[in-house]
Structure formats: C-alpha cells, structure tokens
Amino acid sequence: xxxxxxxxxxxxxxxxxxxxxxxxxxxxxxxxxxxxxxxxxxxxxxxxxxxxxxxxxxxxxxxxxxxxxxxxxxxxxxxxxxxxxxxxxxxxxxxxxxxxxxxxxxxxxxxxxxxxxxxxxxxxxxxxxxxxxxxxxxxxxxxxxxxxxxxxxxxxxxxxxxxxxxxxxxxxxxxxxxxxxxxxxxxxxxxxxxxxxxxxxxxxxxxxxxx
Amino acid sequence: xxxxxxxxxxxxxxxxxxxxxxxxxxxxxxxxxxxxxxxxxxxxxxxxxxxxxxxxxxxxxxxxxxxxxxxxxxxxxxxxxxxxxxxxxxxxxxxxxxxxxxxxxxxxxxxxxxxxxxxxxxxxxxxxxxxxxxxxxxxxxxxxxxxxxxxxxxxxxxxxxxxxxxxxxxxxxxxxxxxxxxxxxxxxxxxxxxxxxxxxxxxxxxxxxxxxxxxxxxxxxxxxxxxxxxxxxxxxxxxxxxxxxxxxxxxxxxxxxxxxxxxxxxxxxxxxxxxxxxxxxxxxxxxxxxxxxxxxxxxxxxxxxxxxxxxxxxxxxxxxxxxxxxxxxxxxxxxxxxxxxxxxxxxxxxxxxxxxxxxxxxxxxxxxxxxxxxxxxxxxxxxxxxxxxxxxxxxxxxxxxxxxxxxxxxxxxxxxxxxxxxxxxxxxxxxxxxxxxxxxxxxxxxxxxxxxxxxxxxxxxxxx
Numbered sequence: 001x002x003x004x005x006x007x008x009x010x011x012x013x014x015x016x017x018x019x020x021x022x023x024x025x026x027x028x029x030x031x032x033x034x035x036x037x038x039x040x041x042x043x044x045x046x047x048x049x050x051x052x053x054x055x056x057x058x059x060x061x062x063x064x065x066x067x068x069x070x071x072x073x074x075x076x077x078x079x080x081x082x083x084x085x086x087x088x089x090x091x092x093x094x095x096x097x098x099x100x101x102x103x104x105x106x107x108x109x110x111x112x113x114x115x116x117x118x119x120x121x122x123x124x125x126x127x128x129x130x131x132x133x134x135x136x137x138x139x140x141x142x143x144x145x146x147x148x149x150x151x152x153x154x155x156x157x158x159x160x161x162x163x164x165x166x167x168x169x170x171x172x173x174x175x176x177x178x179x180x181x182x183x184x185x186x187x188x189x190x191x192x193x194x195x196x197x198x199x200x201x202x203x204x205x206x207x208x209x210x211x
Numbered sequence: 212x213x214x215x216x217x218x219x220x221x222x223x224x225x226x227x228x229x230x231x232x233x234x235x236x237x238x239x240x241x242x243x244x245x246x247x248x249x250x251x252x253x254x255x256x257x258x259x260x261x262x263x264x265x266x267x268x269x270x271x272x273x274x275x276x277x278x279x280x281x282x283x284x285x286x287x288x289x290x291x292x293x294x295x296x297x298x299x300x301x302x303x304x305x306x307x308x309x310x311x312x313x314x315x316x317x318x319x320x321x322x323x324x325x326x327x328x329x330x331x332x333x334x335x336x337x338x339x340x341x342x343x344x345x346x347x348x349x350x351x352x353x354x355x356x357x358x359x360x361x362x363x364x365x366x367x368x369x370x371x372x373x374x375x376x377x378x379x380x381x382x383x384x385x386x387x388x389x390x391x392x393x394x395x396x397x398x399x400x401x402x403x404x405x406x407x408x409x410x411x412x413x414x415x416x417x418x419x420x421x422x423x424x425x426x427x428x429x430x431x432x433x434x435x436x437x438x439x440x441x442x443x444x445x446x447x448x449x450x451x452x453x454x455x456x457x458x459x460x461x462x463x464x465x466x467x468x469x470x471x472x473x474x475x476x477x478x479x480x481x482x483x484x485x486x487x488x489x490x491x492x493x494x495x496x497x498x499x500x501x502x503x504x505x506x507x508x509x510x511x512x513x514x515x516x517x518x519x520x521x522x523x524x525x526x527x528x529x530x531x532x533x534x535x536x537x538x539x540x541x542x543x544x545x546x547x548x549x550x551x552x553x554x555x556x557x558x559x560x561x562x563x564x565x566x567x568x569x570x571x572x573x574x575x576x577x578x579x580x581x582x583x584x585x586x587x588x589x590x591x592x593x594x595x596x597x598x599x600x601x602x603x604x605x606x607x608x609x610x611x612x613x614x615x616x617x618x619x620x621x622x623x624x625x626x627x628x629x630x631x632x633x634x635x636x637x638x639x640x641x642x643x644x645x646x647x648x649x650x651x652x653x654x655x656x657x658x659x660x661x662x663x664x665x666x667x668x669x670x671x672x673x674x675x
Contacts, residue, residue, distance in 0.1 A: 002296070003296040003297060003298045003302055004296040006298055007280075007296055007298060007349075007451065007503070007505045007509060008280065008281070010505070010509035010510075010512075010513070011276050011277045011280070011451075011509055011512065012277050013513070014509055014512040014518070015274060015275075015276065015515035016514070017513075018274055018277060018518070019274070020271075021267060021270035021271045021273075021274045022267070022271060022276045023267070023268060023271040024264050024267035024268060024271070026459060027264055027459065027462055028260075028264075028464030029256075029461065030256070030257040030260040030261065031255065031256045031257055046476060050475070050476075050479060075596065076444070080233055081493060089578050098531075099613075103407055107528045117580075118466075118476075118568060119465075119466060119476050119477040120476065120477070121477060121481070126488070126489075126492045126493070126494070126495055127491060127492065127493070128493075129493035129494055130436070130440040130495060131440070131441070131493075131494050134433055134436055134437055134440065135403075135437075144264050146398070146440075151462065152462035152465070152466065152477075153459040154463040156458055156459065156461075156462060156483075157458070158561050160423070160458060170563070172485075173423055173425065173458075173483065173485050174485070174489075174492075175290075175291075175484075175486055175487060175488055175489045175492055175495055176439070176440065176482065176483065176484045176495060177482070177483040177485075178436055178480060178481070178482055178483075179477065179480070179481040179482075179483075180479070180480060181476075181477050181478070181479050181480070181481070182479045183479065184432050184433040184479065185431050185432065185479060186348045186395065186431060186432050187244075187354070188347070188348040188349035188351075188352065188363075188365065188366075188367055188393040189348065189372060189395060190368075190370075190371055190372025190373075190375060190391055190393050190519065191237075191240065191244060191368070192372065192390075192391040194391050194392050194395040194396075196399070197348055197398070197399060197430065197432040197433065197434070198399060198402065198403075198406075198432045198433040198434040198436070199396050199433020199434075199436065199480065200439055205660070207320070208224065
C-alpha cells in the first residue's frame with residue numbers, strides 16, 4: 001500500500017460519520033472602502049501605508065521620461081523583459097538604458113500584470129523575470145491604471161483568465177505569481193522595523209493613466 | 212536544534228522565569244505589539260463575518276479532504292510539479308533524501324516553515340552533508356544561536372536587541388552598538404551569497420489551492436520569494452490540512468491571516484506557486500516538488516471534537532493573547548507548536564500521553580477563542596483533552612481522586628452543601644495547613660475572606 005492510499009484511506013475513515021460542512025460562497029470583504037469606486041486612490045493609500053511610493057502620469061511617454069530621469073541617479077540597472085518596451089518608449093537611442101544582471105545592480109524595473117486596491121498590491125508575473133523583481137535594492141514598477149482591480153479576487157481571476165506568453169491556452173495561472181505590497185521588511189531584531197531585508201527596501205509604483 | 216518533548220514543561224517554564232527574566236520581558240513586549248496591531252486590524256473590518264466565512268471554508272475543505280487532496284494532486288501534476296505523500300516525519304525525510312541525491316544537492320536555503328521544524332529537516336540535511344541555511348531573519352538568528360523557534364510567526368521574539376548585537380559581534384565582528392538596520396544589512400549581505408549559490412530552496416505552504424494546484428506563501432522579507440525562485444530545485448512541505456478549495460478563497464485567507472498575525476492588510480510578499488519554470492519564463496526553478504505530509508494529522512482528524520483544530524492557519528494570535536504563553540515564550544512547551552494551539556493539536560498528533568501536560572498549560576480564560584481567525588473552540592478542546600487524560604489515568608492520583616470526589620459530591624445536593632459549609636470555615640492560608648495539597652499555591656498568596664453565605668443560600672434568598 002502506498003503512502004498516498006494509506007493517507008487517503010485514513011482521511012476517509014476519519015470522515016466516515018462526520019457531517020459535511022457546506023462552502024459559504026465567495027469572500028466578499030464586507031467592509032467599506034475609504035475610496036469606494038476609486039481603486040487608484042485606494043491602491044495608493046494602501047501601498048503608501050505599507051512603506052511604498054506611488055507616482056502617476058497621464059501617458060506612458062511621460063511616465064517613461066520620469067523613470068529614466070529617476071534612474072539616472074543609479075549606476076547600474078536591470079530591466080524586466082516586459083518593462084523594456086515601456087521604459088524606452090519615446091526615448092532617443094542615446095537615452096536607452098544599459099542593462100546588467102539583476103544580482104549586481106542598484107535598481108530593477110518591471111511591468112506589473114496589474115494591481116489590487118483592496119490590499120495595495122502589485123501583481124508580478126514571471127514573464128518579466130523574478131530576479132529583477134527581487135534582487136536589486138530599489139524596484140520600479142509600471143502599472144496601467146485600467147488594471148488596478150478593486151479586490152484581490154478580481155485581480156487573481158483576471159490573471160487566471162489572461163492569455164500569457166508561454167501558455168497554450170487561457171484559464172491558467174503563470175508558473176509563479178508574486179504580490180508585492182510594499183518594500184521588504186522585518187521586525188525580527190529587537191522588534192524594530194527594518195526595510196530592505198532581503199528583497200527591495202524601496203518600491204516605486206509608476207501608474208500610467210492611459211496606455 | 213530540536214525540542215525534547217512536552218513532558219518537562221513544568222521544570223522548563225519555572226527555569227525560564229527564574230534564570231532568564233529577559234525572555235519574559237522580550238516575549239511580553241513583542242506580543243503586546245502583535246496584540247495592539249491585530250486589534251486595530253480587526254477593527255477596520257467586519258471581523259465576525261470574516262471569521263465565520265473562514266471557519267466554514269476550512270471546515271468545508273476538511274470535511275471533503277480526500278477529494279480536495281486528489282484534486283490538488285491532479286492539478287499540481289498538470290502544472291508540471293511533482294507530488295509526494297509522506298505518512299510520517301521519517302517518510303518525509305526519506306523523500307527529501309532522494310531528491311537531494313538525485314540532484315547532487317550540496318547547499319540549501321530555507322524559508323521559514325513550522326512543518327520543517329516539526330519534521331526535523333535541518334538536522335537531516337546536515338546529516339546528509341548538505342549545508343542548510345535559514346533565511347528568515349528571525350530563523351537565521353536562532354539558527355546561529357542553535358535553538359528552536361519560540362513563536363509561530365516571530366521565531367526569535369524571546370531574543371532582545373542586545374542578544375542580537377552580541378551574537379553578530381561574535382559571528383561577524385560587527386560593533387556591539389550596531390542598530391537593527393546595520394545588523395539587518397550584515398545579514399542581508401551574508402545571506403545574499405547563500406541565496407545565489409544554493410542548489411535547493413525549501414519552503415512550507417500557508418495554503419494549498421485544490422482548484423489550481425497553488426502553494427501560497429505569506430511573508431514580509433522576500434526570503435520566501437527568493438528561496439522559491441533562485442535555486443534550481445524547490446521543495447514545498449505542505450501539511451494535508453492546508454487545503455482550500457478555490458483560488459478566490461486565498462484572497463480572503465491571505466488578508467485574514469495577515470491581519471490576525473501581524474495586523475497588516477496583507478503580508479508584503481505573497482507567493483502563488485503553481486509549478487516549475489515554463490517556456491517563456493526567464494528564471495525560476497526547473498523542478499518543483501510538493502511533499503504532502505500527514506505525520507499525525509489524520510489521527511487528529513479522526514477525533515470527533517478536536518478535528519476542528521486542523522482549521523488553524525498558524526497566525527500565532529492565540530499565543531500572543533495567552534497569559535500563560537506570554538510568561539515564557541514557546542520553548543518550555545517542548546514542541547514545535549506552543550501556546551494554546553499547540554496544547555490542543557499535540558494530543559491529537561503525538562498522542563495524549565506524549566503530549567502531557569500541555570492541555571493543562573492554560574487558565575481556560577478564553578482569550579484565545581476571541582482572537583482566533585477561524586474560530587477554533589480552544590478552551591473547549593483543552594477541557595476535552597483534560598477529560599480524556601483523567602479517563603486514561605494520565606493525571607496525578609490526587610487530581611483524579613479530586614475530580615471523582617467532586618463528581619460524587621456534586622451529584623448529591625446534601626453532601627455538596629455540607630462540603631461547602633466546611634470549606635467556608637476552612638483557613639486557606641498556608642499556616643493553617645488545612646489544605647496541604649495546595650501549599651505550593653497558597654504559600655505566596657493570601658486568600659480572600661470566605662463569604663458568610665454560600666452562592667446557593669444567596670440564590671435562594673434572592674441576590675441583590
């Protein structure tokens with residue numbers, strides 16, 4: 001008898017006379033949002049409260065221009081696959097960013113799949129490269145305002161139903177998804193809050209109002 | 212470093228209070244912060260509705276556990292992950308050993324996992340010659356010291372800043388007055404090298420979604436994301452009770468668990484892992500192994516009352532609020548899971564005899580049930596195990612005799628009243644020596660005056 005069948009048998013014996021409990025249905029949140037009907041404002045408030053930074057621009061061109069200026073202070077950069085086109089939009093060739101391995105750079109740039117207002121979270125997919133999202137001490141993330149979902153459930157369902165590169169068909173999640181809801185932090189040393197323990201200590205969300 | 216079992220609880224807790232007063236100070240201060248943050252976070256939501264929902268989803272999953280486990284397995288396999296089943300800790304270590312040998316693994320990074328503590332993963336890896344490194348900052352600190360975790364969420368809450376300063380000074384030569392920021396930067400640098408070099412990443416799993424085959428992990432530091440993203444092999448150790456049916460269920464659970472544990476709306480990093488790197492992915496592990504672990508969980512599931520404890524999401528709220536846990540932290544409990552939740556799952560998972568005296572490490576004040584996000588009836592289950600302990604003759608002869616005598620007296624109103632009248636006139640101070648079996652309790656306490664009339668007398672006369 002395999003471990004699998006032994007465990008499942010024991011589960012079935014344990015449950016033989018137990019009353020089955022019904023699933024209560026969807027998680028509704030059951031709370032008023034401070035910024036009901038305005039997911040962008042709700043996201044911004046939550047993300048900033050967790051220690052993150054948020055800037056917002058009307059067009060991708062304006063956003064890219066600002067990010068290139070912001071990045072000028074850093075000596076080395078790594079740019080995710082999906083973010084590359086965004087970063088270089090409207091750029092002159094001499095403005096293009098030179099890239100290096102994420103494990104040695106000072107800042108990383110990514111494109112989020114979307115964001116969640118309820119929790120103040122960026123939804124990061126592996127297509128952009130997980131290392132660029134995690135290893136540099138500063139992480140700059142583009143997100144389109146149209147993809148800031150009100151609730152986490154909505155965000156996850158949208159992700160599941162989107163056809164992603166590498167997928168044969170829709171209705172599947174990518175290999176790994178990371179919700180980033182602020183900088184890396186810990187209070188494990190003497191219960192004092194420290195930022196940037198393993199992941200980025202500074203996360204800047206760049207909202208693009210119309211792409 | 213592993214635990215020696217619950218049986219030395221009394222001696223160990225007394226020793227901790229007497230010999231290491233700083234533990235009580237650190238644990239009380241840390242749990243005060245956890246409690247204040249949780250209260251604030253619960254006040255921002257309709258926590259009653261959230262808890263009802265979470266209780267029912269978990270009970271639903273547990274009462275259909277066989278089907279959901281099979282569904283999760285099917286889905287994980289479809290995602291390209293490998294699935295293993297382990298009946299015992301011994302079996303889980305054997306599976307781990309196979310993977311280590313198959314892949315020629317020599318270094319491993321570990322994300323915080325209570326199940327890995329329960330199974331003794333670190334000792335076994337070291338025995339196999341694998342260099343294993345804990346990467347959660349708190350876990351890293353206690354690994355360097357060589358002690359087990361003291362709390363489910365904050366493994367090093369019993370250690371003060373001064374303890375950490377001395378430790379880092381000894382290990383890395385950092386100045387003794389380095390603050391938390393500088394110490395964390397030292398740890399970041401040391402651990403970064405290990406992350407980049409590791410062959411294997413080991414994690415636990417907060418939730419396992421049956422519908423999508425997703426291992427979900429909550430954290431704040433980013434070490435779980437790194438441990439599950441950088442090494443070429445990832446092993447997730449998941450208890451079979453961690454099942455939730457649907458993807459949208461984790462939306463509720465990650466928020467409720469975060470609020471209950473640390474008072475955050477959500478942990479700063481939340482990983483949803485479906486399987487290994489796919490075509491089109493730039494990085495990620497080549498293999499993902501999910502080890503589904505029983506190790507006493509089906510035994511707990513078989514108990515008609517205590518099975519409800521399997522709803523636990525390991526937020527640590529019941530530890531933080533417990534007036535007993537707060538005095539000593541987790542070490543005296545002698546087992547991976549301490550505090551109220553440990554005291555009700557240990558008898559089911561280890562066997563009652565092995566778990567003694569954990570069901571007695573509580574005042575039954577009921578604070579734990581008020582904060583539990585999945586409404587586990589902890590005090591009721593403590594009493595449940597105490598009753599079983601008396602039935603099985605596991606309690607002291609005096610307690611068994613006392614409870615039997617009380618039962619007899621309580622069944623006979625005349626005797627009960629007479630006994631009450633005697634007790635009313637009995638001196639409770641130690642000098643009076645009226646109650647020699649209580650001398651340990653009364654010698655440092657003064658008793659209040661007995662009321663002139665018993666409750667029953669007052670009840671009859673009408674209480675004003």
